[in-house]
Amino acid sequence: MTELKRLTELNPQKIINLTQDELMQIIKSSGFYKNKSRAILATFEWLDKEGWDYDQISERYGSKLRTELLKIPGIGNETADVFQVYIFDRPVFIADSYTRRLFAKLGYQKTKNYTELWKQVTLPDNFTYQDAQEFHGLIDNFGKEYLRYDGLFEKSFLAGMK
Template identity: 60%
Template sequence: MGPSGWWPAETKRDIIVGAILVQNTAWQNADVGLQHLKNRTQLDPDAVLALTSDELIDLIRASGFYRNKAKAIHAVFQWFNDRNWDYDGIWRENQATLRKQLLALPGVGNETADVFIVYIFDQPAFIADTYTRRLFTHLGYNRTDTYQHLQSQVTLPADFTAEMAQDFHGLLDNFGKQYLQHDGDFEKSFLATELLKNQQAQKG
């Protein structure tokens, strides 16, 4: 399909903040907090880091879990600021340990770390988010109960690019929003027939 620019963002800093704010909430709520923070700071690192905890909380309150998210935004911005926001340089110098470093930051779990790798550092990775785990469960995969369990079962092709990974995540997310939010919706999808064929083959 080609790169679609699926993530709704103007800059990579938008993505960084959005990936934190969207945790455990709908994008509409996260976007309210993102826009408030952008209007106040233009996401300038010095301006964001100059905010007090209470000021940052007030700006992102609509996203929920705002205390933890405020702490995460501050920590992540400080981490990038310490590295001069040099995404390419950070990747070149830290490939072997980058994911571990990201996971050590407050508020950065497996999904957020992989979003950063795919969308910020432009590297291919498989994002095993909730919608994706639901889909793979429908498709007959075992051990989809946690992010790590599903991710360990999926190996991307050697020629899979970051653009492909970005679009793959976007397609899975859009599929999930349409067919995986309510019981019975999956049976209306184009993948339901494939699942039935797989089940029939297994029974045979």
């Protein structure tokens, strides 16, 4: 991301004007660069076609926004939900791997994949996109510290809670 920022200033037009090969070279150190480059370009092309107005895009698609995002090549459930929370300011539950691990440690039924946990969680009506961003961020930070390796969770302040 640092190299992409340095070379394009994260300017959408500069990124869209890159070829996939150029973008792959720029993001090569991030791993899975072929798939990521395809997804980045497809996302930027979709946003360009939609006019880059996130509020208008959100309004246009309403409850179908997630479905539309999933049509973009390379965008899966987790990325679509991250986009909804952080780009389109929507209160959506992100059931990423740290969240699934944390919920399992706290006694929820262990889930095999993203969708399985995502379908189990119903957010309260007053849950805002700011809450979603904070909730995801807190779980992500907790996960990096206590869920990366076996035995770390037991040293956390949540150990023993079920």
